[in-house]
Amino acid sequence: MRIADPTVLRSDTALVSAMANGDQHAMGLLYDRYSPIVFSVALRVLVDAAAAEDVLQEVFMQLWRNPRAFNSSRGTLGAWLGVITRNRAIDCLRRRRPETHIDDVVVSVEPDLASEAERARTVAKIRTALDSMSVGQRIALEMAYFEGLTHSEIASKTGEPLGTIKTRIRAGLLALRGTLAQ
């Protein structure tokens, strides 16, 4: 039996491929790498640790059952799992059946988040971008993303005009793009 060198980082693609062939150890490695992202997103949306844990379980089981839904040529696994988790958590929040199939989710962002250092750098950049936004802009963006509220619902909750909410959400996404492109 060959013992893997723990200092060698196996790529997401290699792990997903091994997992597709039934390698449960590879699944464990992927879980270790990405469960903080999945759990954090689910918790942020649901604000309930038990419910977040259920979503975590569900997302990784989906990956186990349908590993080919993730296409490494169309994005990184970390970002892809983040989007799937967010969509599934919002479906749970609204107590509705899943509206987005995991095969339909495409995220083609860089960099590869397999390395912990890269993940930390990327998260820092995102937080900087959010911190540099006005409070109104960040709240509108986060309410849309983490609560799945429509702009009408956000306008109703915040008391801001509909047009302002729309503008803030778009400007927020563009600001994020600008910061991450640097």
Next chain:
Amino acid sequence: MTRHEQYAEDLALHALGVLDKEDIHTLESHISSCSSCRRELLQLQDDAAWLALSTIGPVPPARARKRLLESIACEPRIPRIVQKRTFWAVAIPYGLAAALALLTVFFRSEIFDLRRRMANLQSSYSAQQHELAQARDLVNTFTSAEAKHITLVAANASPQPQGKAFYLRTTGRLVFLASNMAPVFTARAYELWLIPETGAPIPVGTFKPDAHGTAVIVNPPLPRGVEAKAFAVTIEPEAGSVAPTTQPIMIGTGE
């Protein structure tokens, strides 16, 4: 505001999946025909994906990992069964392909042969049509009411009744031309006879001359292969006789 700017903000909301339902249809129908907005939507979805990473911090409890690994152990990946291809599984498709190839070659050859035969038949048919037209012209020259029948005789000699029989034994075909024939009485007719080498005379057919004294018999029903010693003409009842009842008024032997 340009056409695209009109949709810019809705694209951002759609990328987050929070566009009001009533606006989704309008936007999607625009996107279906606008590659620029399609690209921008994908880009905005990528931008939005980063938001998920902003939340990293809490880690799941250890039991979550155990629970997951136990769950996947209960759902072992079913190994893909690679069916071993037997000799026949390989041989049958190849055999069928080879048979099809042979059939193709065979049918191509048959088609070529049929085409060649068809071309020959076409050519033969054209030649026969030509010959038939010539034969019809010839027969028409003998039988047409408009045809003039002229018998040439020695100068200062008066025309005499005359008959000419053209007979082909092998096919039993006959053409008989008569000229300068005197009219016959009512209920009577001339009858032509084939007198064979052996046996009784065979009736060929009856005829009555026209106003110019001419008459033609073309291909009457005759048995094949009868050697004709002579042809003779008698006067018989109009319906014809099975054997001559009068003395021949004309007789001729073969040349």
